[in-house]
Amino acid sequence: MQRRSGNARKPKRGRLRTLFRLTLAVAALGAAALGILLVYLYQSPLPPIDSDQNSIMFDASGEPAAVFSPAEKNQANVKLDQIAPSLIQATLAVEDRHFYEHIGFDFKGMARAVLVNLEHLDKVQGASTLTQQLARNLYLTHERTWTRKAKEALYTAQLEMKYSKPDILQMYLNQIYYGHGAYGIEAAARTYFGKPAKDLTLAESAMLAGIPKGPTYYSPFNHMKNAKDRQKTVLGTMVDNGYITREQADQAYTQLLNFQSPSLRTTDDKAPYFRDYVRSVLIDDLGISEDLLDHGGLKVYTTLDTEAQAAAEAAVQSGVGNDGELEAALVSIDPRNGYVKALVGGTNYIKSQYNHVFATTRQPGSSFKPIMYLTALASKKMTVASQFNSEPTLFHYDDNRKTYSPKNFGEKYLGEINMKRAIAASDNIYAVNTLMTVGADNVIDMARRMGITSKLQAVPSLALGTSPVSPFEMASAFAVISNQGRSVKPVAVLKVTDAFDSVLYEAPKAQSVQVVEPAAAYVLTHMMEGVFDTGGTGSRVSALMKRPVAGKTGTTSTDAWLVGFTPELSTAVWVGYDKGKTLGTAASRKAAPIFATYTEKALAKVPPKMFPVPEGVVSAYIDTATGKLADASCGDKELEVFIAGTEPKETCTGSAPPAKSEPAPEPAKEQSHSWWQDLKRWWME
Structure with a gap:
């Protein structure tokens, strides 16, 4: 019996050993399988992340201003x-x-x-x-x-x-x-x-x-x-x-x-027209794909000034009023660096996403004239004292095969006037005479160098702004005048990073090109300030302006403009109807108040500054009747500025000129508008 019992224990111990070995084998196989799985997982790539991350547009202060992604996902x-x-x-x-x-x-x-x-x-x-x-x-x-x-x-x-x-x-x-x-x-x-x-x-x-x-x-x-x-x-x-x-x-x-x-809560409601403009720059100019922009979580840092933008939107809304069909556009650029500070492409983005700031189907009217007058000044063929007779005139051109007979608004003609008076009163006869003097091709060349890219017709009516241009082009061109003749390419995108701040694009340092000498730009600026004086086409809003401003109005049957500038901002305002409807008297006067209201609000925190007088500018008293130097025997006289060497050489009586003209002194840097014009005249004297 004992022997049989011992034999029974042996098989039992054998089964335990077998079970133990089997357990070890399974554990080893499991460990091996786990090791293989871990190696496989480590070497295998993870699936692509289904990441629909919004790309964000930031304003100039680094705060989110808009979302590019079309989806509602905010990330x-x-x-x-x-x-x-x-x-x-x-x-x-x-x-x-x-x-x-x-x-x-x-x-x-x-x-x-x-x-x-x-x-x-x-x-x-x-x-x-x-x-x-x-x-x-x-x-x-x-x-x-x-x-x-x-x-x-x-x-x-x-x-x-x-x-x-x-x-x-x-x-x-x-x-x-x-x-x-x-x-x-x-x-x-x-x-x-x-x-x-x-x-x-x-x-x-x-x-x-x-x-x-x-x-x-x-x-x-x-x-x-x-x-x-x-x-x-x-x-x-x-x-x-x-x-x-x-x-x-x-x-x-x-x-x-x-x-x-x-x-x-959403950031998508700020500056939608500006956002769309930036979107086009990113895709068309910088080569960023739409898919990456819509879903890649990009961070786009821009030049947008949200306070200026808010002022622009408020000015447009209040200026247009209750006319549901009337449209308006405003674009404002810092002439010193080209930064696009504010952009409003229409009165209601939800109703229409069409961006009128870039519309090239609108005639600028008389607001185009300063480009022509700058051409005349820079060529030294004309000065502020140059005179033409404002009267009905038949102009011959194209080798005398064609004629052109412009008219002044309201059939009002002023007789013998100088350039400053012509700019302030927006005289068409004087403008066409100027174009015929300097040449349409030269005016077009100047416009190109100032940032006008639209097609311009080399005909006498070019002087009256009959070739369509966009508000963006006009603001760019006037920025050259404000910036002492220097052109800086407009920029809206400063930097683009991916979702984790790796830089994809960074704007190069702004480069300026001297289009005309600073003296020519200042002389024109000095004359354009008169647009807001008594008798100027912008005088209706002079009470709203508390700082030195230069500009030019423009009105056609379907478009109303005011393009102007301070030392800090060059701004174009357009008002009109999309359907080509004729502007009534009230609608045609809305551009100027929008410009004035915006400019004052946008620069509310900036002390008023006078336009700096560059070297090469001299001042002299001019006889208003003849355009010659004034002496004691002359009648009405005005103090005017000239590019040094272009001032008149004869007096109104034909006698020798008085004492040599002195360089125009630098005016005070900051003055209050209520008396800044008088102070400037005092300084110039």
Whole structure:
């Protein structure tokens, strides 16, 4: 019996050894398979991220101004150091307190969640780590299937293998949904509080960190009580994890939060015409694809001055009034560097996205004349004292084969007048005489150098602005006059970066080209200031202008213009109808008030400055009747400025000239408009 018992124990021990060996083999195979799987996962690329990130347009101060993407998804990536530490701590405390300890899966948390859920016979606690949530948000849907869970596990492992913990946390905070179309903490901070994520307070951070658990249920815009309860929970977990003290938590909970008004949450409503212009520059000029712009999360930094833009939009709206068909456009450029500061392409972007600022079908009328007069001054064929007879005149051209007979507005003719009077009164006869003197081809060449690219006809009527040009071209050309004859190419885009701030494009330093000598530009500016004086076509708005301004009006049967400038801004305003409807008297007078209202508001924080007098400018008293130098025996006289060497050499009586003309002194830099013109005359004397 004992022998049989011993024999029985041997097979039993043999089976145990076999089972042990089999277990070891299975474990080895499992370990090998796991190793192979891990190597495969490490070497295999992750799927492309389904990332539909909005590209954001920033204004000159670095604040978001518009969204390029057509979708409603609002997203902007930021780096960890651009996020408030309190938000990072709040997120880790409430979503994944062991984030820096686990390998993508919190097994203790899973076990704890299973026990809690069994106890309540319901799923009341989850155990997804930030990495698992990121994998789900980046690559998967939210369907509850075993296939999806298996893929989530694989992608979670790959994320942990390929990225550092800070990288994973950064991606998570840029991807998670916070409700109301806001994806990522930057969009959420601006949506709810109107500020960047780096400026969030503890109270704001706790509020936002609680939203992803239920973006609708915990939205303070939808359910404030739920949001406050969730905020309290988040603050409590931060205390438990040692991030803050109980006292700090209580103070944060009782803090009154200033939420952004729901009506102001989107950035897409600022400067839509400017945004469309920038979009065309990015695609057509810089070669950025539409797909990348719409979905690539680009950051586009522009020259937009939001205060000037707001002033432009307000001026256009108030200036147009209740005429539902009347359209208007305004574009304003800093002549010193070419920065496009404000752009309004129409009265109602929702009604019409057509950007009238770039419309090349509008005749500028008399607002084109300063380009011609600059040609005359720069060529030294004419001066401010040059005279023509303002009377009905028949002009012959094209080798005397054609004739042209212009008329003045209202059939009003002024007799013998000089250039300054002609500019102020917008005399057509004087203008055509000037064109015939200097040559239409030379005027066209000057216009090209000043930034006019539209086709111009070399005919006498060119002097009256019959060749269509765009408001953008006119503002660019007048910027040359303001900038002492220097042309700076207009620019709107300063820099473009990708979603993580790598620079894709940076505008080169502005280069200026001297189109005409500064003295010629100043002499013309001095005459154009007279447009706003008594008797000038812009005198109706002189009371609105509290600073030195030069400009020129222009009116046709279908278009009204005022193009003008200060030392800081060159602005073109156009008013008209899209259907070619004839302008009535009231509508034809709306451009000037829009220009004046905008200019004063846009420069409200800038002290008034007089136009600097460059070298090569002299002043002299001129007899208004003859255009010659005035002496004591002459009648009416005016103090005028000339390019040195072009001032008259004879007096009105034909005698020797008086004392040699002296250079015009530099006027005061800043004066009040109520007496700046008198002061300037005093200085010039």
